[in-house]
Each structure stands twice: as C-alpha cells, then as structure tokens.
C-alpha cells in the first residue's frame with residue numbers, strides 16, 4: 230500500500246495564546262482532491278500553510294508521503310502553493326517568474342527552464358504573455374501564471390488558498406478551468422475555496438472547518454445533500470444563496 | 472539648485488558691500504599666488520571623494536548585514552540588530568573618531584597586533600561604522616515594505632533565504648531604498664570634514680592650513696563651502712538620474 234500524500238494527526242497550532250487549530254486530523258491520498266471550506270477565520274489557510282511549513286505547528290504529526298515534517302525542515306519545493314494574492318514577482322517578466330525556481334532551486338540550465346516554462350504557460354493557455362511584466366496582465370492571467378510557476382517545480386502536491394477570491398467574477402472560470410484540467414491529470418490537490426460548483430465537480434473529499442476544528446468531512450454527494458451538522462448546514466445555505 | 476543661486480547672490484551682495492571686508496586676491500586664479508592657493512584647496516577633493524565613497528561602500532555592506540537579523544522572527548536576532556543600531560547611533564561622530572584613531576591601536580597592541588591606523592583609515596572606519604546604523608535602518612524599513620507574500624512565494628518555489636533576498640526582495644527593496652541611501656551618502660560627504668581634525672589631508676584640512684598662512688578665513692571658507700556644494704549637487708544629479716532609470720524600468724504593481 231502506498232503512503233498517503235498528506236497525513237495530519239491531532240495537529241494543534243497556536244498564535245500566542247490563541248489556538249487556531251484544534252486537533253486537526255486529515256488524510257489525503259495520492260491523486261485525491263480535497264476541498265476545504267468554512268467561515269472566515271476558521272483556520273483554513275493555517276491548515277494549508279502548516280502542510281508546506283509556512284507555519285509551524287505545536288502538537289501532533291504531519292507526514293508527507295509517509296515522511297514526518299519538522300520545524301527545522303526547509304519549505305518543501307515539491308509542494309506547490311497558489312496564493313489568493315498571486316504573489317508574482319513584479320520586477321520579473323512572466324517567463325522569469327517561471328524559470329527562477331527551476332534554475333536556482335532545481336539547478337536546471339536557463340534553456341531547460343525556459344522550455345519547461347513555455348510548456349506550462351501553454352498548459353494555462355497564456356503562452357503569448359511570456360515577456361510581459363505581471364502588472365500588465367489581468368487578475369485571471371496573473372493567477373494562471375502563478376499556477377504555472379508552481380507547476381514548473383513539478384510538485385507532487387498542490388495547495389490552493391482561495392485562488393479565485395481576489396478575482397473579478399468574469400475571470401474566475403478561466404482559473405477554475407485550469408484547475409479542473411490539472412485535477413483530471415491526476416494531481417493531488419488541497420483547495421481552500423468557496424466555489425461550490427468547482428467543489429462538486431472535482432472534489433473527492435469535502436472538509437468543513439469552523440473555529441479551528443474539522444466539523445465535518447465526506448464525499449461531495451453526502452456533504453452537499455445531507456450535511457450532518459447544524460453549523461455546516463447554515464454555512465452551506467449562506468454561500469449557496471449567492 | 473535654488474540654494475546655489477541664493478548662495479551666489481549672497482556672495483555677490485556682500486562682495487559689493489565693502490572693499491575692505493573681502494580680499495578675493497587670495498584665491499584669484501589670475502594671479503600666480505591665487506592660482507597656487509586654489510589648486511592647493513582643490514587638491515583635497517580626491518581625498519574627500521575617496522574617503523566618502525569607501526566609507527559609504529562599507530557602510531552599505533555593514534548596514535545590510537546588520538539589517539538582516541532585524542528582520543528575523545527570532546527575538547534574539549532582532550535584539551542583536553537593536554543593540555547595534557541604538558548603540559552606534561548614540562555615539563557622536565567626533566568622539567568616535569578620536570576613539571578609533573587614538574584608542575583602537577592601543578586595543579590592537581594589547582592583543583599583540585601591530586596595526587597602525589592612519590588618519591585616512593581612521594576616518595573611513597569611523598564614518599562607515601557610524602553611518603551603518605542609519606543604513607541598517609533604511610534597509611530594514613525598505614525590506615519590510617516588500618509584502619510578506621513575496622518571500623513566502625519565493626520559499627514555496629524552493630529558494631533559500633539568500634536566494635530569496637538576492638533575487639526577490641532586494642531588487643524590489645532597492646528602488647525604495649535608493650533615495651534615503653543617497654541622502655546618507657550626502658551626509659557622509661559632509662561629515663568627512665571631521666577627518667580634518669585628525670590630520671587627514673582632505674578639503675577642510677587644506678582650507679584650515681591655508682587660513683593659517685594667508686589669514687583670509689572668509690574667502691577661503693567660502694570657497695570651501697562651494698566645493699562641498701558642487702560635490703553634493705553632482706551626487707544629487709546622479710541619484711536623480713539613477714532613480715529615473717530604475718523607476719521607469721519597474722513600473723510594477
């Protein structure tokens with residue numbers, strides 16, 4: 230049996246005295262797509278950031294491919310991350326944004342890195358924007374560049390923290406389409422999002438968080454049609470209204 | 472520029488005030504003696520420039536090294552930064568110059584090291600260290616102004632701390648840091664005048680020596696001020712040009 234891609238067992242996380250995560254248990258198998266939702270401040274971002282070590286945890290265990298991660302360990306470049314605010318490097322061109330990691334961290338030659346970058350730009354459908362600065366692109370295009378930048382590191386696992394929340398409505402679908410394709414290609418994905426259409430279509434597992442806890446998790450069918458907890462039902466009725 | 476015009480006007484005004492007050496002959500380049508004097512005064516320019524450039528270069532390097540622990544998440548590292556900055560910032564330049572020039576060699580000797588510190592290096596070290604507390608603060612503020620998301624994004628694509636600084640943070644911070652850093656350089660040029668008191672042959676020292684032999688302080692110090700003014704204006708123009716170049720290159724988000 231292969232190890233799960235992610236295993237979180239009883240993970241606690243504090244900011245000072247404030248407990249942000251309370252005994253988080255979450256298992257993500259290879260190739261599985263998990264969608265996390267929940268009200269603002271419930272700890273969704275913190276879960277994702279603990280997985281790739283942007284945050285440390287204070288108790289419990291986190292394993293990636295069976296390997297326990299530690300605080301001293303470096304941020305893992307085999308875990309891709311896409312942020313709500315894109316976080317593209319504004320002083321570099323799109324192509325340079327994509328080749329920086331492969332050249333500096335993976336040791337590829339510039340030529341190899343550019344071939345790889347153009348391949349993934351093609352994949353997110355903006356090959357023609359390679360030489361522009363990020364500020365000259367639309368929000369949707371910027372987020373697709375950010376996805377391509379992660380893909381250039383050829384990660385085993387991709388984390389998305391509200392990738393469409395900062396976008397104008399008409400640009401959301403172009404980003405979700407790219408993510409859906411990625412899911413169909415078999416990428417292991419953990420996605421924090423309130424895009425429930427996307428979740429229904431793509432998720433293998435839905436996770437609902439509130440106040441630092443996983444309140445409910447299950448298949449999309451069970452989750453959407455028969456939520457067990459009151460809190461979850463309330464949350465769903467609120468976001469599905471819009 | 473406006474300052475320059477004002478200054479020139481002031482000079483012209485006082486010059487026509489009374490023939491006895493001013494004795495421009497002492498630096499009149501048309502006379503043999505005046506020309507010799509002018510050349511003597513200007514010959515300190517090279518030393519002032521070299522001193523300032525070296526001190527600024529060292530200050531900018533040391534400042535960066537001091538700024539980095541100030542950005543750490545660890546309190547201990549931040550404390551190192553605070554102590555250095557607060558301590559160095561509170562020492563007046565002149566006492567520090569004396570301490571380095573007269574005191575430091577004694578410490579070196581007590582360790583069995585025979586490192587003489589001449590006026591030039593004494594001044595370079597003092598100016599650089601004294602200024603580094605200010606450049607450290609400039610770097611720290613500039614780097615902090617780059618959003619945290621930038622370094623997080625850099626880390627998620629596998630860059631280590633130094634690569635993140637080198638390729639992501641510093642190039643962006645530099646644009647914001649440049650104007651205050653240029654101010655600091657101008658400050659160093661002006662403060663380099665203190666080197667004259669430990670006998671370094673720079674602009675101010677030359678002026679002092681000429682005043683002693685010619686006894687014409689008004690004219691000689693006036694010329695001295697103009698010399699600094701010209702230096703500072705040249706730096707200002709250069710910085711303005713540099714800012715325009717960097718600004719237009721990176722009209723980013």
Ligand SMILES: Nc1ncnc2c1ncn2[C@@H]1O[C@H](COP(=O)(O)OP(=O)(O)OP(=O)(O)O)[C@@H](O)[C@H]1O
Pocket residue numbers: 244249267268269270271272273274275276
């Ligand atoms: N660096 C920090 N220091 C202190 N508290 C923090 C920090 N980061 C997050 N928090 C707090 O931790 C809690 C969970 O934050 P988190 O960002 O994980 O929530 P979230 O579910 O992602 O919310 P949102 O939907 O608003 O993004 C919030 O109450 C937040 O205020």
Ligand SMILES: [Mg+2]
Pocket residue numbers: 273274275390391
């Ligand atoms: Mg969040």
